[in-house]
Amino acid sequence: MTINDIARMAGVSKGTVSRVINNNPRGVSEETRQHILDIIERVGYVPNRMAGSITLARTKMLGLIIPDIQNMFFPQMVRGAEDCAMEHGYTLFLCNSDSNIQKEQQYLQAFIEKRVDGILINSCGERMEERLRRSIQKSNIPVVLLDRRSKDFPGAPGIFVDNEEGAYTGTCHLIDSGCTAICFLGGPEGVNTTAERFRGYRQALKESGISFRPEYVLYGSYSTLSGYERMKNILESELKIDGVFAGADIIAVGALRALRERQVSVPEEISVLGFDNIAISADLSPSLTTMAQPIYEIGYRAVSKLLAQIHRDPGCDRSEWMHTTLVLRESTQKGRGLK
Amino acid sequence: MTINDIARMAGVSKGTVSRVINNNPRGVSEETRQHILDIIERVGYVPNRMAGSITLARTKMLGLIIPDIQNMFFPQMVRGAEDCAMEHGYTLFLCNSDSNIQKEQQYLQAFIEKRVDGILINSCGERMEERLRRSIQKSNIPVVLLDRRSKDFPGAPGIFVDNEEGAYTGTCHLIDSGCTAICFLGGPEGVNTTAERFRGYRQALKESGISFRPEYVLYGSYSTLSGYERMKNILESELKIDGVFAGADIIAVGALRALRERQVSVPEEISVLGFDNIAISADLSPSLTTMAQPIYEIGYRAVSKLLAQIHRDPGCDRSEWMHTTLVLRESTQKGRGLK
DNA sequence: CTGAAAGCGCTAACAT
DNA sequence: ATGTTAGCGCTTTCAG
Numbered sequence: 001m002t003i004n005d006i007a008r009m010a011g012v013s014k015g016t017v018s019r020v021i022n023n024n025p026r027g028v029s030e031e032t033r034q035h036i037l038d039i040i041e042r043v044g045y046v047p048n049r050m051a052g053s054i055t056l057a058r059t060k061m062l063g064l065i066i067p068d069i070q071n072m073f074f075p076q077m078v079r080g081a082e083d084c085a086m087e088h089g090y091t092l093f094l095c096n097s098d099s100n101i102q103k104e105q106q107y108l109q110a111f112i113e114k115r116v117d118g119i120l121i122n123s124c125g126e127r128m129e130e131r132l133r134r135s136i137q138k139s140n141i142p143v144v145l146l147d148r149r150s151k152d153f154p155g156a157p158g159i160f161v162d163n164e165e166g167a168y169t170g171t172c173h174l175i176d177s178g179c180t181a182i183c184f185l186g187g188p189e190g191v192n193t194t195a196e197r198f199r200g201y202r203q204a205l206k207e208s209g210i211s212f213r214p215e216y217v218l219y220g221s222y223s224t225l226s227g228y229e230r231m232k233n234i235l236e237s238e239l240k241i242d243g244v245f246a247g248a249d250i251i252a253v254g255a256l257r258a259l260r261e262r263q264v265s266v267p268e269e270i271s272v273l274g275f276d277n278i279a280i281s282a283d284l285s286p287s288l289t290t291m292a293q294p295i296y297e298i299g300y301r302a303v304s305k306l307l308a309q310i311h312r313d314p315g316c317d318r319s320e321w322m323h324t325t326l327v328l329r330e331s332t333q334k335g336r337g338l339k
Numbered sequence: 340m341t342i343n344d345i346a347r348m349a350g351v352s353k354g355t356v357s358r359v360i361n362n363n364p365r366g367v368s369e370e371t372r373q374h375i376l377d378i379i380e381r382v383g384y385v386p387n388r389m390a391g392s393i394t395l396a397r398t399k400m401l402g403l404i405i406p407d408i409q410n411m412f413f414p415q416m417v418r419g420a421e422d423c424a425m426e427h428g429y430t431l432f433l434c435n436s437d438s439n440i441q442k443e444q445q446y447l448q449a450f451i452e453k454r455v456d457g458i459l460i461n462s463c464g465e466r467m468e469e470r471l472r473r474s475i476q477k478s479n480i481p482v483v484l485l486d487r488r489s490k491d492f493p494g495a496p497g498i499f500v501d502n503e504e505g506a507y508t509g510t511c512h513l514i515d516s517g518c519t520a521i522c523f524l525g526g527p528e529g530v531n532t533t534a535e536r537f538r539g540y541r542q543a544l545k546e547s548g549i550s551f552r553p554e555y556v557l558y559g560s561y562s563t564l565s566g567y568e569r570m571k572n573i574l575e576s577e578l579k580i581d582g583v584f585a586g587a588d589i590i591a592v593g594a595l596r597a598l599r600e601r602q603v604s605v606p607e608e609i610s611v612l613g614f615d616n617i618a619i620s621a622d623l624s625p626s627l628t629t630m631a632q633p634i635y636e637i638g639y640r641a642v643s644k645l646l647a648q649i650h651r652d653p654g655c656d657r658s659e660w661m662h663t664t665l666v667l668r669e670s671t672q673k674g675r676g677l678k
Numbered sequence: 679c680t681g682a683a684a685g686c687g688c689t690a691a692c693a694t
Numbered sequence: 695a696t697g698t699t700a701g702c703g704c705t706t707t708c709a710g
Contacts, residue, residue: 001477002686002687002688003687003688004687004688012696012697013696013697013698014687014688014689014697015689015690015696015697015698015699016695016696016697018688018689018690019689019695019696021688022689026695027695028695028696029695029696032695032696041470043477044470044473044474044476044477044478045474046448046451046452046474046478047452047687047688048393048452048454048686048687048688049452049453049688050389050392050393050398050452050453050454050687050688051393051686051687051688051689051702052687052688052689052702053389053688053702054387054389054390054393054687054688054689054702054703054704055687055688055689055690055701055702055703056688056689056690056702057702059389061453069408069414069417069418070411070414070415070418070618072409072411075408075409075414076409078408078435079408079409079435082434082435086442086445091432091434091446091449091453092433092434093430093432093433094431094432094433095421095430095431096417096418096421103425106425107430109385110430112385113385113386113387113388113389114388114389114400114430115387115389131380131383134383135383135384135385137383138340138382138383139383139385224618224619224622228622253619253622254622256622256624257621257622257624260624279409279563280563280592280619282596283563283567283592283593283595283596284623284624285595285596285599285623285624341702341703341704342703342704342705343703343704351680351681352680352681352682353681353703353704353705354680354681354682354683354705354706355679355680355681356704357704357705357706358679358680358705360704361705363705365679366679367679367680368679368680371679371680386703386704387702387703387704388704389703389704390686390702390703390704390705391686391703391704391705392686392704393686393687393688393703393704393705394685394686394687394703394704394705394706395686395704395705396686
């Protein structure tokens with residue numbers, strides 16, 4: 001069933017049908033319009049937009065790559081992206097790279113082959129092949145970064161969060177509540193968010209006159225398992241700590257589990273601070289004090305920015321930084337340090 | 340940059356370039372092949388697969404609709420689907436309907452317009468417009484159901500779980516551990532999984548000679564909030580219960596929170612059983628006893644089945660039922676009833 | 679092994 | 695207001 005069939009059945013030319021399908025401003029008489037619409041309805045015709053997009057040179061598709069769909073942080077971001085895309089008549093191609101550069105590249109290649117109108121990427125952090133990078137560049141498809149920087153797209157604008165500030169605020173909170181031996185349970189070392197949060201952590205220690213101890217700093221991945229294992233390592237070591245700065249809520253989830261298994265009470269013996277404020281954090285026991293990111297909004301604004309790039313709106317290549325806020329819950333004790 | 344440009348640069352016809360791009364069995368001499376490949380590499384040409392797919396009448400795209408990307412159950416299912424799709428060179432169009440029939444329909448429409456080769460759907464449960472239903476039918480795009488039945492696609496095969504059996508096993512476990520007043524915190528009433536789990540629950544009660552009490556049965560949605568609110572309702576009522584059958588782990592998460600706020604100890608005073616075994620369940624405190632579903636595999640096999648449908652393999656329209664297994668953790672006490 | 683040409687479904691001038 | 699026509703980028707016969 002094609003546009004030709006409809007044209008034939010309606011006794012008009014396919015140009016007219018095309019105008020109807022696309023609500024073309026250059027009107028069609030109300031009479032023929034209805035006539036054509038009726039036929040379309042009756043036979044269940046659906047235009048092949050892919051055919052149209054080859055002429056139009058736009059597909060109304062956006063590609064989005066995230067590293068881990070199972071990390072609750074990302075689905076929430078996706079929701080924001082999705083909502084914005086749908087509001088503007090775009091469909092999102094959501095792909096999960098599994099923090100694997102190979103998959104990330106495969107998806108990027110697929111995006112170009114499918115001629116998406118724009119790409120959003122939360123990169124796994126590893127460098128991609130020069131060949132692909134060039135292809136993307138040549139393809140002229142705008143790219144917007146979400147939440148993470150990328151060495152492969154140094155010029156691309158993005159929506160970021162002020163991680164250093166957030167980590168600083170969070171660490172100060174731990175210190176305020178009496179912690180003096182705070183370990184840093186970070187995500188992957190190669191990702192900028194980890195490094196930025198580390199800087200904020202270190203800065204807070206410095207300003208409070210707490211000496212920095214490298215053995216308190218552990219990297220891993222943004223996963224519950226990583227948090228669990230690193231926390232266990234610490235508990236099994238000689239280190240005596242009284243606070244944990246987790247680089248992400250899911251890391252904190254793992255840490256809390258390890259602490260529970262060791263029967264360490266939180267926050268009485270050890271305070272735990274997360275980062276992200278994912279949905280589950282309020283439901284944990286103890287509920288998690290954390291630095292909340294505007295997760296949904298990051299996704300929403302990223303698509304906004306991407307659409308701006310597509311339309312070459314002014315200011316479309318400026319990055320935006322969003323802010324975090326401290327959410328107090330049970331896993332830390334405000335003011336314990338004052339007693 | 341098109342196939343014509345490459346042909347011109349290589350001094351061959353575009354037919355030859357096309358053969359190279361697609362690894363066409365009807366060979367091209369190794370010499371020209373390399374020559375063309377070199378040029379492609381050098382100029383960073385990426386073929387426009389959308390143009391090709393209009394001739395081929397296949398896009399190598401699969402559409403997948405899930406109701407809630409923020410319910411950890413689904414991302415895990417998506418992972419399975421994605422892996423299978425990628426292994427076979429297909430890309431997944433993942434869409435989140437937000438349990439909203441309007442969005443679901445919009446996405447389905449988009450799937451047809453984009454001429455995906457197949458559709459996977461975990462429907463929100465509400466009926467869709469007849470018009471759309473007919474279009475899908477006429478489009479001849481194969482449909483496979485995941486986890487949930489759909490009234491709109493009664494004939495479509497699917498990958499399902501034996502929910503009744505699972506709920507029966509789970510409820511028996513609660514009874515075994517001494518519960519006699521077990522409430523049922525279900526998902527949405529309109530979804531078949533809820534109804535099936537209810538049947539298993541009721542059957543277990545019956546066989547144990549525990550009289551069924553309709554006031555113990557509450558429906559809601561598959562969400563933490565729903566579990567929280569329903570549980571609170573029960574706790575604020577006169578009802579004295581000692582067990583909770585939650586229709587999903589995320590419902591159990593909400594229930595556990597409500598219980599904690601009321602200082603009800605789990606499992607000592609009330610046992611809680613979940614359904615799904617999502618990743619977080621093991622990390623909760625108390626960790627959640629639950630009926631594990633082979634979530635990843637549901638997604639994987641659904642895509643397998645869809646590809647089988649696309650290729651018209653034998654047996655491709657038979658549904659498959661998978662089984663659940665009881666995972667014992669801290670939120671219930673095995674054998675408490677024996678003391 | 680390679681080229682030429684027809685056509686996939688649709689859009690967009692340009693006519694009428 | 696509507697029809698006609700020339701592509702869009704690619705695949706696929708069919709010749710040579």
